[in-house]
Amino acid sequence: MSSLDPQDEFFIGYLGVPPRLKRFLLGFIPILVLGALAFAFILPPLHFDQFNLGKRTKVPEFEGLLVGQPSPHLLVPRTGDVGTVSDFSLYLLSGTGKTSPKPEVLEHVDQWVNLKGTPFHRNHLTVIATKSAEPIEPPASGPTQPDEGSSLGEFSLSGEIVDGKCYPGVMKPGRTKTHRTCAIRCLSGGVPPVFVVHNQAGDQLYFLLSDLDGKAVNDKVLDLVADPVQITGEVIQYADAFVLKADPATYKLL
Amino acid sequence: MGVAYKAVQWNRQKFVYDIILLTTVVFYLFCFEGISLQFSSDLDIKGIWIRAFGSAAFILLHVILSIGPLSRLSPKFLPLLYNRRHMGVTMFILALLHVRDALAWYHDFGNLEPLVSLFVSNTHYTDFIRFPFEALGGVALVILFLMAATSHDFWLTNLTAPVWKALHMGVYLAYGLLVGHVVLGALETNTHPFLTLAVGVGFVWIVGLHLITALREAQKDGAPLFGQPAKPQVDADGYINVGSVNDIPDNRAKIAVIAGERVAIFKYDGQISAISNVCQHQNGPLGEGKIVDGCITCPWHGYQYLPDSGISPPPFTEKIPTFNVKLQGDQILVSAIPNLPGTPVAPAVIDQA
Numbered sequence: 001m002s003s004l005d006p007q008d009e010f011f012i013g014y015l016g017v018p019p020r021l022k023r024f025l026l027g028f029i030p031i032l033v034l035g036a037l038a039f040a041f042i043l044p045p046l047h048f049d050q051f052n053l054g055k056r057t058k059v060p061e062f063e064g065l066l067v068g069q070p071s072p073h074l075l076v077p078r079t080g081d082v083g084t085v086s087d088f089s090l091y092l093l094s095g096t097g098k099t100s101p102k103p104e105v106l107e108h109v110d111q112w113v114n115l116k117g118t119p120f121h122r123n124h125l126t127v128i129a130t131k132s133a134e135p136i137e138p139p140a141s142g143p144t145q146p147d148e149g150s151s152l153g154e155f156s157l158s159g160e161i162v163d164g165k166c167y168p169g170v171m172k173p174g175r176t177k178t179h180r181t182c183a184i185r186c187l188s189g190g191v192p193p194v195f196v197v198h199n200q201a202g203d204q205l206y207f208l209l210s211d212l213d214g215k216a217v218n219d220k221v222l223d224l225v226a227d228p229v230q231i232t233g234e235v236i237q238y239a240d241a242f243v244l245k246a247d248p249a250t251y252k253l254l
Numbered sequence: 255m256g257v258a259y260k261a262v263q264w265n266r267q268k269f270v271y272d273i274i275l276l277t278t279v280v281f282y283l284f285c286f287e288g289i290s291l292q293f294s295s296d297l298d299i300k301g302i303w304i305r306a307f308g309s310a311a312f313i314l315l316h317v318i319l320s321i322g323p324l325s326r327l328s329p330k331f332l333p334l335l336y337n338r339r340h341m342g343v344t345m346f347i348l349a350l351l352h353v354r355d356a357l358a359w360y361h362d363f364g365n366l367e368p369l370v371s372l373f374v375s376n377t378h379y380t381d382f383i384r385f386p387f388e389a390l391g392g393v394a395l396v397i398l399f400l401m402a403a404t405s406h407d408f409w410l411t412n413l414t415a416p417v418w419k420a421l422h423m424g425v426y427l428a429y430g431l432l433v434g435h436v437v438l439g440a441l442e443t444n445t446h447p448f449l450t451l452a453v454g455v456g457f458v459w460i461v462g463l464h465l466i467t468a469l470r471e472a473q474k475d476g477a478p479l480f481g482q483p484a485k486p487q488v489d490a491d492g493y494i495n496v497g498s499v500n501d502i503p504d505n506r507a508k509i510a511v512i513a514g515e516r517v518a519i520f521k522y523d524g525q526i527s528a529i530s531n532v533c534q535h536q537n538g539p540l541g542e543g544k545i546v547d548g549c550i551t552c553p554w555h556g557y558q559y560l561p562d563s564g565i566s567p568p569p570f571t572e573k574i575p576t577f578n579v580k581l582q583g584d585q586i587l588v589s590a591i592p593n594l595p596g597t598p599v600a601p602a603v604i605d606q607a
Contacts, residue, residue: 010543010546011329011553012546013265013333013337013555014267014556016267021330028330032317036278037278037285039313039452040281040285040286041289044286044293044302046444047290047444048444050293050297055296056296098363098364099365171300171359172298172301176443177439178387178440179443181372181388182361184376185361185364189364189365227384
């Protein structure tokens with residue numbers, strides 16, 4: 001190939017870049033590259049709920065009372081002087097996947113167990129991805145059963161139904177539209193649903209959901225997760241948690 | 255150009271192009287993760303990578319879609335077009351990694367196969383706000399896969415350029431689907447105004463750039479925005495006057511529209527030849543090319559044709575239609591009917607007197 005007319009530059013890929021064109025590209029390509037890279041610096045801090053306090057904790061095992069309704073949970077006696085607060089902490093239980101705890105775990109419902117798993121907690125909501133549970137003797141001293149729970153009255157609350165495993169810290173954000181299908185998978189697999197409500201002070205309140213018979217509502221709320229929902233029902237203080245008891249057919253999409 | 259299929263016919267430009275492209279992508283991904291880690295150590299790292307892959311693919315798609323019209327507006331951008339298919343394949347791989355991680359993270363470890371879960375978990379296909387945005391991304395990925403899989407010249411030759419080109423216009427459908435995927439997914443979850451603004455500006459940029467380019471092309475072709483273009487005057491011998499030889503710089507061409515098709519009329523060595531404006535390779539605009547070493551050279555990928563026959567110089571075998579041409583004074587007359595591809599035509603000799 002002969003050399004090109006320097007007054008009439010023409011780019012041919014396999015021949016190299018003419019000088020004036022090269023000068024243009026040496027100015028333009030760095031701007032293009034830096035413009036694209038700028039998004040790697042701008043986008044991460046803007047991520048919604050990406051840096052919340054939900055985290056994995058390192059406690060590998062717990063001893064407490066395994067309860068099956070409305071959703072599987074473990075009641076762990078609180079140590080020390082608890083004052084007027086409940087004698088028990090309530091930890092939700094899931095399996096290691098998008099599932100409820102394994103049948104080998106759930107066969108020990110209503111028994112005291114030594115439970116092994118990976119706990120995640122966000123604020124005062126804790127879930128344990130349960131690996132195993134072995135029956136143990138109830139403690140020799142202290143309470144061995146929580147109170148039945150006390151009704152705080154009927155409330156109409158607005159919030160979002162999330163799955164009780166991703167939201168406490170497995171995923172961030174473990175809620176809203178982008179997480180909807182994952183939450184549907186989790187709830188249909190048996191992960192406890194949790195109703196997240198923000199009160200006027202901006203605090204996050206968490207409610208376990210139960211139908212009027214005290215049973216789980218998982219399969220009845222799959223169509224309502226990740227959307228703003230209003231639930232009207234009886235709020236029950238149970239251990240250190242709240243249970244919201246209502247007919248899922250009355251849940252209202254806002 | 256080639257006479258045999260090779261995975262990639264490497265040259266220095268392609269190496270430089272790919273090094274800049276891949277370095278930028280890798281740097282973007284690790285910066286995205288590194289900056290995220292500056293804010294918290296309790297991160298959902300899988301989620302961070304899903305966002306990093308997805309945003310990188312979406313940004314790269316905007317660059318890819320800008321190169322075509324920018325190159326039409328100014329030949330300075332042609333070096334970006336030269337190896338654009340590698341950019342497209344890179345974009346597809348980023349999208350695939352985004353989908354792979356999203357499928358594993360949001361849909362695996364449950365009671366359905368992840369791919370089934372992707373399409374049946376949220377079934378609000380008739381609801382705009384609750385629409386399952388994942389399906390839009392899934393369809394776009396299929397289009398991007400078809401484009402990446404057929405990006406090699408093997409498919410270009412065997413599908414023929416018009417079919418290949420039509421298939422690859424699917425990128426605009428994929429872009430529309432991905433805008434929907436982002437707006438009904440990420441932007442519904444994250445309502446930060448910057449994100450909405452960035453996606454909106456990107457959309458206006460892509461649409462606006464294509465509209466401006468289309469308007470300029472129509473102006474160059476002499477086509478009105480509305481109504482039928484004026485019919486050129488065909489003389490008794492079936493020739494059309496396309497202007498003066500003095501309008502064409504040496505070794506360059508002017509483009510005329512004859513019977514709705516663009517024809518490239520080249521001036522070189524005191525002669526005029528007319529051939530189809532459409533390169534057989536990727537339908538590049540030959541009339542914006544140049545005579546190099548006695549051959550018409552396509553501005554897109556350097557494919558070459560002899561001006562008096564429309565045939566690529568040996569050993570290459572591409573052929574394009576030629577047009578009979580003659581001169582009346584300084585006026586160029588081009589036959590309204592093309593010859594079969596590769597038909598030799600005697601150039602019209604310019605009277606130097």
